[in-house]
Each structure stands twice: as structure tokens, then as C-alpha cells.
Amino acid sequence: MQVLVRDNNVDQALRALKRKLQREGVFREMRARKAYEKPSERRIRERAEAVRRQRKLARKKMQREGLLPTRGKTARSR
Numbered sequence: 001m002q003v004l005v006r007d008n009n010v011d012q013a014l015r016a017l018k019r020k021l022q023r024e025g026v027f028r029e030m031r032a033r034k035a036y037e038k039p040s041e042r043r044i045r046e047r048a049e050a051v052r053r054q055r056k057l058a059r060k061k062m063q064r065e066g067l068l069p070t071r072g073k074t075a076r077s078r
Contacts, residue, residue, distance in 0.1 A: 011056040
């Protein structure tokens with residue numbers, strides 16, 4: 001992975017690097033490898049993640065079809 005430093009702005013390059021690492025899932029993997037996870041716990045976690053993903057996709061689909069109100073600034077403001 002490579003990040004360019006422009007105009008000696010190391011802080012901006014560091015933020016870009018952190019964003020790239022976050023997008024690639026490096027932080028999540030480091031946290032997962034910190035301690036051993038039993039295979040049964042791993043299966044349970046992966047199933048829960050799959051259910052969460054499916055619910056999120058279904059919710060977004062319903063919002064696109066107009067069956068659910070979209071969340072955001074316009075829905076909350078009065």
C-alpha cells in the first residue's frame with residue numbers, strides 16, 4: 001500500500017493511509033487475530049454478520065421502493 005505525501009503534509013498522508021487500511025479491513029483483522037477464536041464462536045459471529053448484512057440490504061431496498069422513510073436530516077427536521 002502506498003500513500004503520497006504532498007507539500008510535506010504528513011498528517012494528511014497519515015489520514016489517507018488510515019482510510020485505506022480501514023477500507024481494506026486491516027484493523028478488523030488485527031483485532032480478530034489478537035486472541036484465539038474458537039471455531040464455534042467464529043461460525044456464530046459469521047452467521048450474525050450475514051444476518052446483519054441481509055437486513056441492511058433489505059432495509060435499503062425497501063427505502064428505495066418507498067416502503068420505508070429514508071433516514072437523514074430532512075426526515076428529522078421540523
